[in-house]
Amino acid sequence: MGHGRKKRRTHAVPTEEEIKAVPKALVVKSGDVGRAVATLAGDVRRVMEPNTAMRLRERKTNKIKDYVAVSSQLSLSHLMLFSQTEAGANLRIGRFPRGPTLHFRVGSYSLAQDCLRLQKTPHTSSIEFNTPPLLILNNFGGEGKQLKLITAMLQNMFPSINPSTMRLAEARRVVLFNYNAETDAIDFRHYTIVVRPVGVTKGVKRVVMSKTAPSMAKFGDISEYVMQQAFASESDVEDGPESSVTLAQDYVGRNNTKDEQRAVRLMELGPRMELKLMKVEGGLCEGEVIYHSYVKKTAEELELAEKRRQANLSRQAQRRQQQQENVERKKKDREARIKAARNSTARNDPVPDSDADSDFDSAAESDIEIVQDKPTGRRAADDFGADSYDKDMLEESDPDIEMADDDAADSDDAQSPPAPPPQGSKKRARGKTGSKRQ
DSSP states (O other), X not given: OOOOOOOOOOOOOOOHHHHHHSOOEEEEEOSSOOHHHHHHHHHHHHHTXXXXXXXXXXXXXXXXXXXXXXXXXXXXXXXXXXXXXXXXXEEEEEETTTOOEEEEEEEEEEOHHHHHHTOSSOOOOSGGGGSOOEEEEESOOSSOHHHHHHHHHHHHHSOOOOTTTOOGGGOOEEEEEEEETTTTEEEEEEEEEEEEESSSOHHHHHHHHOSSOOOOTTOSSHHHHHHHTOSOOHHHHHTSGGGEEEOSSOOSSTTOOTTOEEEEEEEEOOOEEEEEEEEEEXXXXXSOEEEESSOOOOHHHHHHHHHHHHHHHHHHHHHHHHHHHHHHHHHHHHHHHHHHHHHHHHHOOOXXXXXXXXXXXXXXXXXXXXXXXXXXXXXXXXXXXXXXXOHHHHHHHOHHHHHHHHHHHHHHHHHSOOXXXXXXXXXXXXXXXXXXXX
C-alpha cells in the first residue's frame, strides 16, 4: 500500500494585524445607472481583486452611511462609487471613514469585453486575479496640491510591495495611471504580464511555449517548418535584447525558470477609462471643498469660508453636547420614576378596620334604599347584580311575573292590530303568529 505525498512546503499564515494592514476597496454603484456603467463597475471591482467584495450585491436604496457602518467590521479602507447623471458617468474615490473624497468625471470608457475583442489572441485566465496588481503612476510629478493628493490616494489603494522579499510569481497584473498635462486627464489601463522566449523565431516560440506539438502534415521535415516561420514579425522586433530580462526566480509558464532570458510583454485586460478631476472634498462625499477645477476663490473668500466652517463645527458641537445632556436628564428621570413606583408597591399600607366597617355599613344602607325605590320587576335584576336584565332570566326566577307578562301581551294584542312585519322577514313573522294561535 502506497503512502500519500508528504507536504514539504510550509505556507506562513498571515496574522490579523497583517490582514488589517492590507487596503481593501469597496466598488459599488449608486442610484439608477445604465447597463454599461453597471458593467464598468463590475470590471473595476474585478481589477481590485482579491482585496475587494466581489460578490457584493448593493441596492439602489443604500446610502453612504450604510457603507461607513460596515467599513470597520470588514476592514475597508477605500470607497469607489459609480453614479450617472445627465452629463455622464462619475466616479468618487473616498477614504473610510472621514475622507477625503476625489470626484472624477468619466469622459470615455471601454469595457473589458470590448478590449478583449480587439485582440487576435486574447489572454483570459482567472489565476491572475488571485494576487493584487502592481501600481504604476506616470507623469504625476507636476506642481499642484491636487496631484499630490491623487498620488497619495492611489498609492494607498493598493498594497505595498517589498522587492527583497516579494516572490516573482506574484507579479501577474499591472494597473497604470497616466496623467496627461495637456488635457488635464488621467488614463486608466489594466494589463497582464506575459513572459516569452528571446532570440528565436516565431515557429520555435510555438514549439517552446505550446503544450502540444504543432502539426507537421504539410512539411517533409522540421527544418521546413522552422525556415518557413523564420521571417521577422512585429512581435519579434519588440522582443529584442533591449526589452529582455533575466529571470531572478522561477516564473509561471512553461520553461520560465531561473536565470533564463525572457522578454516581458503586457497584454491588455481592460477596462479603459479617461478620468478628469472635478473637485476634492475634505470629508467622505461631504465637507469642505478643498479644490475645484472650475470655481476659483480669492484669499478673502477662502478666509470667509473657513470662518463659516468653524462656526458650523462649533454649532454642531453645541448640539451634540445639548443632546447628550438631554439624554442623561431623561435617563435620570426615568430611573427616578421606576424607583418611586417600586417604593409605592413595596410600602402598600393596610386600611384600618374601623374605616373599613364604616365604609361597608354606608354601602349597605345605600343599597337598601335603592332596592326599596325600585319596582318588583326591577328587584330581580338587582338580585343578579345588573342594571339591565334579560326577560328569560326573570321568567326562570319568578313564574308569576311570566304569567302577568303573557296576560298583558294578550290584552294588548286584542286592543291594537298587529304591526306589519318588516320587509324581507314575512315568512318568519307568519310562522310566529301561527304558533301563537295554536
